Amino acid sequence: MCGRILVKGPAWLAKLGTLSLLYASVFITRIGFGAIIWIFPLYIQAGPAVTGIVTALYPAVEGLAALPVGAYVDQRGRRRAFLAGLILVSSLTFVIGLSNNLFLVGSAHAIEGLAAALITVSSLAMITDLTVEKNRGTGMGAFNLFTLAGYGVGLVLGVAFSQVYSGSLGDSFFIVSGVMAIAPVFAYFALREPVHSPPQRRSLKQIFDSLTGDVSSILPVWFALTVVLGFYLFIPRLLKEAKPGLAQSYISQVTPLLLLGLVVLGAGAVLFGRVSDKIGRTKTMIIGLVGQIGFLLIFPDLFQRLILVPQGTPWLDAYNTIGPILVVAALLFFFGAALLPSVLAYMADKASLGFRGATMGLYSLMLSVGLALGTVLAGLADQLGSQSCGPPCGVQGVFYSAVAILTVLSIVSGVLLQRVMSRKTIPVLRPS
Numbered sequence: 442m443c444g445r446i447l448v449k450g451p452a453w454l455a456k457l458g459t460l461s462l463l464y465a466s467v468f469i470t471r472i473g474f475g476a477i478i479w480i481f482p483l484y485i486q487a488g489p490a491v492t493g494i495v496t497a498l499y500p501a502v503e504g505l506a507a508l509p510v511g512a513y514v515d516q517r518g519r520r521r522a523f524l525a526g527l528i529l530v531s532s533l534t535f536v537i538g539l540s541n542n543l544f545l546v547g548s549a550h551a552i553e554g555l556a557a558a559l560i561t562v563s564s565l566a567m568i569t570d571l572t573v574e575k576n577r578g579t580g581m582g583a584f585n586l587f588t589l590a591g592y593g594v595g596l597v598l599g600v601a602f603s604q605v606y607s608g609s610l611g612d613s614f615f616i617v618s619g620v621m622a623i624a625p626v627f628a629y630f631a632l633r634e635p636v637h638s639p640p641q642r643r644s645l646k647q648i649f650d651s652l653t654g655d656v657s658s659i660l661p662v663w664f665a666l667t668v669v670l671g672f673y674l675f676i677p678r679l680l681k682e683a684k685p686g687l688a689q690s691y692i693s694q695v696t697p698l699l700l701l702g703l704v705v706l707g708a709g710a711v712l713f714g715r716v717s718d719k720i721g722r723t724k725t726m727i728i729g730l731v732g733q734i735g736f737l738l739i740f741p742d743l744f745q746r747l748i749l750v751p752q753g754t755p756w757l758d759a760y761n762t763i764g765p766i767l768v769v770a771a772l773l774f775f776f777g778a779a780l781l782p783s784v785l786a787y788m789a790d791k792a793s794l795g796f797r798g799a800t801m802g803l804y805s806l807m808l809s810v811g812l813a814l815g816t817v818l819a820g821l822a823d824q825l826g827s828q829s830c831g832p833p834c835g836v837q838g839v840f841y842s843a844v845a846i847l848t849v850l851s852i853v854s855g856v857l858l859q860r861v862m863s864r865k866t867i868p869v870l871r872p873s
Contacts, residue, residue, distance in 0.1 A: 456571045456572075456635075458631075459567070459571060459632065459633060459635065460568065460571055460572075460580065460583075462627060462628065462631050462632050463523075463564055463567055463568070463632065464583055464584065464587040465587075465624075465627065466523075466527065466564075466624040466625075466627060466628050466632075467560070467564055467584065467587050467588060467591065468587040468588075468590060468591040469591065469620060469621065469623055469624040470527060470530060470560060470591065470621055470624050471587070471588050471589075471590075471591025471592050471595060472591045472592075472594050472595040472598065472617075472620055472621075473530065473531075473534060473595060473617045473618070473620055473621040474530075474557075474591070474592065474595060475591060475592035475593065475594065475595020475596045475598070475599060476595040476596070476598045476599040476602060476613070476617045477534065477595070477599070477614075477617060478592075478595070478596065478599065479595075479596055479599025479600055479602075479603060480599050480602055480603055480610055480613055480614070480617075481496060481550070482496065483603055483610060484537075484541055484546070484610045484611070484614075485541065485543070485546060486541050486543070487543055491543070495543065495546065495547045495550060496550075497813070498547055498550050498551035498554065499550050499551065499553055499554040499557070500554060500809045500812060500813055501551075501554065501809070501813070502551045502552070502553075502554030502555055502558075503554035503555070503557045503558045503561075503805065503809050504554075504805070504806050504808075504809030504810055504813075505554075506554065506555045506558040506559075507558050507562060507802040507803070507804075507805035507806035507809065508799065508802045508803065508806055509802075510522065510555075510558045510559055510562045510563075510798075510802055510805075511562050511566075511798040511799035511800070511801055511802020511803065511805075512798065512799055512802070513798070514562055514563050514566050514798030514799075514801075514802070515566075515796060515797065515798040515799055518634050519563045519564075519566050519567045519570070519634060519635060519798070520563075520567075520628075520632055520633070520634040522559045522562070522563040523559065523560060523563040523564060523567070523628060523632070524625055524628055524629060524632075525556075525559055526555075526556045526557070526558070526559030526560035526563065527556075527560060527621070527624045527625035527628060528625045529552065529553070529555065529556035529559070530553055530556035530557070530560070530621055531618050531621035531622040531624075531625065532618075533549040533550075533552055533553050533556065534549075534553070534614050534617050534618040534621060535614065535615060535618035536549045537549045537550065537611075537614050538611040538612065538613070538614030538615045538618065539611065540611070541610075541611065558802075558805055561801070561805050562798060562801045562802045562804075562805050563798070564584070565581075565584070565785070565789070565801040565804065566797045566798040566801050567635050568580045568581060568584055568789070569789040569792065569797045569801070570635040570797065571635050572789075574718075574790050575718055576718055577718070577786045577789055577790060578713075578714035578715060578716070578717035578718040578722070578725070578782055578783060578786040579711065579714045579715045579718055580714070580786075581710075581714050581781075581782040581785040581786045581789065582710040582711035582712070582713065582714025582715065582782035583710075583711055583714070584782075584785075585707055585710035585711075585714075585778075585781055585782055585785075586704075586707030586708060586710055586711050587707070588707070589703040589704070589706055589707035589710070590703065590704050590707050592703060593700040593703035593704060594700065596700065597700055598617075599613075602616070602617075656788055656791045656792065656800060657857070658854055658857035658858045658860075658861050659784060659787055659788060659791075659854055659858070660803075660807065660854075661850040661851070661853040661854040661857070662726070662730075662784065662847075662850055662851045662853075662854035663784050663788070663804070663807060664807050664810075664811050664850060665811075665846050665847045665849075665850035665851060666733075666780055666781065666784065666811070666847070667807055667808045667810070667811020667812055667815065668811045668812075668814055668815040668818065668843070668846055668847075669733065669737070669815060669843045669846065669847055670808075670811065670812055670815060671811060671812040671813065671814060671815015671816045671817075671818070671819060672815050672816075672818070672819045672839055672840065672842070672843040674812065674815070674816055674819075675815075675816055675819035675820065675823070675839060678820075678823070679744070679823065679835070679836055679839065680748070702774075705775065706774070706775070706778050707778075709775045709776075709778030709779070710778045710779075710781055710782045711782075712778075713725055713728065713729065713776075713778055713779035713782055713783065714782035714783070714786065716728075716779065717779070717782060717783040717786055718786075722783045722784075722786055722787040722790065723783075723787070723858065725779050725782075725783035726779070726780060726783045726784060726787070728776055728779040729776065729777055729778065729779035729780025729781070729783060730780060730847070730851055731776065732772075732773045732774065732775065732776025732777035732778070732779065732780075733773075733777035733780055733847060734844055734847060734848060735773040735776075735777075736770055736773040736774045736777055737840045737841075737843050737844045737847070738840075738841075738844055739766060739769065739770055739773070740770065740836075740840050741833070741836045741837045741840050741841070742766060743763070743766055743767065743770050744836050745833055745836070746762070746763045746764070746766065747763065749762070750762050750763065785804070788800055788801075788804060789801075815843075818842065818846075819839045819842075819843075822835075822838040822839045822842040823835040823836075823838060823839050825838055826838025826839070
């Protein structure tokens with residue numbers, strides 16, 4: 442009897458150790474991804490159109506691979522897919538550094554999309570397995586924290602590498618590959634397969650049929666959020682249009698601020714993930730929606746004030762120039778961090794047993810499609826707005842469009858969720 446208690450007692454500690462290793466591996470890998478985001482467009486020797494196509498191969502393949510990878514993760518296990526993704530991305534990054542031949546770089550970058558799907562889907566499925574409903578929001582928030590922090594550190598390294606190795610950018614890929622190689626070594630020796638439902642062979646149709654009404658209802662707001670993330674990725678283009686002569690030193694100056702912003706956003710994800718464990722997922726989503734929509738509404742005004750601050754201005758003087766709107770925007774952005782972990786935890790809570798990998802594959806698929814669609818729609822909104830009254834209207838067009846998309850699709854999710862809840866509360870009459 443004592444032996445059984447001793448075995449069961451430290452189970453939570455073993456789960457915490459596995460989660461810590463998982464988060465550390467994700468953090469290390471995202472450092473590499475963040476650095477590549479900055480270096481990659483500088484490394485490719487091609488025109489803007491071809492560069493855009495080659496860069497888009499990565500998210501395109503990730504999106505196409507997401508559902509098959511989810512099915513594979515359910516059938517063959519999480520650890521195997523996770524290790525395969527880590528090894529693939531490290532090896533392919535090294536290959537990219539060997540030559541900037543367009544075919545070689547494009548092919549390797551495309552396969553990196555498969556590696557990203559393997560890492561993302563398997564890690565989220567493992568977090569779902571290792572947590573329960575009362576702490577899953579915290580687990581998903583921690584995943585967001587380490588993901589964003591890794592991207593932030595990677596972007597800082599990417600800026601540094603682009604200056605130090607400006608004459609031989611290929612060397613920076615070798616360094617990034619070495620950093621990424623640390624993760625699979627630790628994962629191979631220490632990561633264990635978490636307990637989950639027995640593997641079964643399933644078709645993609647069965648995977649779609651497994652989606653509960655709860656999961657299907659939340660997909661519109663999740664898709665809207667991914668589209669909005671694509672709008673955020675368009676900000677560098679808006680900045681370039683507003684300040685055509687943007688200097689490299691100015692970029693270096695704002696990079697630490699970007700890193701701080703990502704870490705704060707990740708910390709908000711952990712906090713609100715825990716809040717969602719306490720007050721519920723949907724209530725936390727509403728907090729996130731209010732924050733996101735509020736931030737998107739005031740960002741065009743904030744953006745116009747930011748670009749008027751002269752290069753090299755001390756932060757305190759810059760705040761005096763911008764005004765209290767900066768504090769309001771920061772608070773709204775922080776509250777907006779509640780949306781991502783609560784949606785992720787909700788999907789994990791409602792995922793059918795045996796289909797958790799497939800559900801996370803659907804998450805990854807919609808993320809890739811939403812990001813791609815968001816950047817395209819942001820470009821159209823910017824062009825239409827700029828044609829009407831110049832760059833300021835372009836910024837307004839981009840972010841007011843994001844408000845409209847997020848608001849409409851959130852209402853759709855709310856209506857669908859209400860219908861699902863109504864069906865659950867209808868009493869079933871049985872014959873006496």
